Amino acid sequence: MSLFYPTFLLCVYGFFSNLRPSEPFHTAYLMGPDKNLTETQVVNEIYPVWTYSYLVLLLPIFLATDYLCYKPVLVLQASSLVMTYAMLWKGESMLAMQFLEFFYGLATASEVAYYAYIYSVVAPEHYQSVTGYCRSVTLFGSAAGSLTGQLLLSFAKVDLIHLLYITLGSVSFAFIVPWFLPMPKRSLFFNQTPAATKDEPSRTGTSNRMEEYSESKVPLQSHDYSTISVSGEGGGTRPGLVGVLRMLFDDLVESYKNRTLLAWSLWWALATCGYFQILNYVQPLWENVRPSQDYNIYNGYVEMLSTLLSALAALLVGCLPVSWAMWGELVLCVLSLLMALYVFIMDMVRDIWICYAAYVLFRATYMLLITLATYQIVASLNMKRYALVFGVNTFIALVVQSMLTFVVVDSVCLGLPVFSQFFIYGVYFTVISIIFLLAGVYKVACRRRSKQEVPGVEGESLQIGDAPCR
Structure with a gap:
């Protein structure tokens, strides 16, 4: 029952908080007769x-989530979603x-609480399930919301405002759920015993960690699991903010x-920046192509299909017969170039169906x-460091995205129209591809050169065929 109860509530919350028709x-709603705002x-x-x-x-929010032990920030996320759609309904x-948009940013930043909460209330052996x-x-909630909205719009001929009513009702129901979750008794960074802040042993086990968009294996040491507490039971103390920040920096x-x-984190940050920009501005692009x-x-069908195909693509990673240690950078190069191609297609081909298809393939x-x-990234990290690296990578992505937004999108600077923006985003992914092409070629060249050398005495290396000194 201790496992079923929080899992059931989290699933209910995850479904209804993402059920947004x-x-x-x-x-379309903002630029339609309900709000009558211009594209600019x-x-x-x-x-x-x-x-x-x-x-x-x-x-x-990242620090507050750990300090407050997840549940309060989960409630904050739910209330932010309610405020977002209430203002969308009543704001003029x-x-x-x-x-x-500020409240939606607060809700997005608070998602870390949803992903981290479950690991504080169940034992490590249950993480995967x-x-x-x-x-x-x-994912099912997101896909169901998109499908529901499209079906109501296409067949019931409802107004967009009615879809907003359903969304507001869904997130309002989701707001009730976190209040019934049990309060966690441990966290990753604050509220640790002195033993938990010392040097950590090597990885001893693996578990699955839920990331915003995909599933991945994440190791969590049983040492961390057993020594973190809220009230300092067994000699636990509550480290101060400066101590935690120093520990985070060292980690x-x-x-x-x-x-x-470092290489994979660089791609993560750069590509996530571009991905956020595409998701944020693809609807205005579609509105220009097909008002x-x-x-x-048919945006709802497209979002549903892209969500389900993205989940399938994530599951296929483990089935790909590729030596990532050898060819990882070159794979990133090729697929980043493919993503750039999809963006250029969305920008240059003014056919809504081709735009839809390119978007689905881009997301997948x-x-x-x-x-x-x-x-x-997590192959050699424990849970604590993974949470930190994930947060820092996302932060770097947002820094780059903010600069890109300010220069390209914001009316304070260039304020470019949406088609010009997408051309720049295509160039952006092309640059990412070139970076990893150079990194991949360098890595392959180094590997081949090292195979032609034989280690000699005292760290020296000799070419094959030379007589080694003894």
Whole structure:
């Protein structure tokens, strides 16, 4: 019962918090008769607020999540979602819509609480099964919401405002659920015993960790699991903020000394930045290609299909017969170039069906790679360092995204139209591909050169055929 109860509540929360029939039609709603905002207002003045808010709130929320032991921040996320859609319903001015984006940024930053909570209330041997349940039901909720919205729009001919009512009702129900969750009794960084802050032993076990978009194996040491407490039971103490920050910095430096981890983290940060930009501005692109005021739109079907195909792509990672240690960078190069091609297609081919198809393939490719990157990053990390590296990679992605948004999107700077933006995003992914092409070629060359050498005495190396000194 102790395992079933929190798992069931988390699954209920994950399903209803992601059941948002209005989400695929957000831009159409803002630019339609209900809000009557212009494309420039929506794209260049409202949507950038989400990026800036997410960046500013990520680090404080990350620390608060651990300090408060997850549940309060989970409640904060639920209340932020309710506030977001309530303001979308009642707000009229552009300023109200900008505040809406701030609350949505708060909800997005608080997602870390949902992913981390389960590991604080169940034993490590149940991580894999519980992660599978929560991840599956979250994806199913998102896909069901998109499908519901599209079916109601296409066949029942409902107005977009009615989809918003259903979304608001769904997230309002989700808001009730976290209050009934048990309060965790441990966390990763704060509330540790002195033993938990010492040097950690090598990895002793593996478990599955639920990441926002994919499933991946994550090791969690039983040592960490057993020595972290809230009240200091058994001699536990509550380390101060400075001590925790110092510990996090030391762990971060130690983690990034691994060159493989550093390379995959670099791709993670750069690609996630571009992925966020595509997801944030693809609806305005579709609105330009096929205006919702003049034609039937099928955004809901596309979002549902892309969600399900992305989940399938994530599952396929373990089946790919590739030596990632040898060819990982070149695979990142090829698939990043493929993602750039999809973005260029969305930008240059003004056919809505081709745009839809390119978007679905873009998301599936990203999900395959981000799942692979997750696995590579956590291969030698414990749970604590994985949470830290994941947070820092996301933070770097948001820093780059904020700069890109400010220069390209924000009306304060260039304020480019959406088609010009997508051309730049295509170039951006092309640059990522070139970076990893150079890294891959260098790595392969180094491997081949090392195979032609024989280790000699005292660290020297000789060419094959030379007589070694004795």
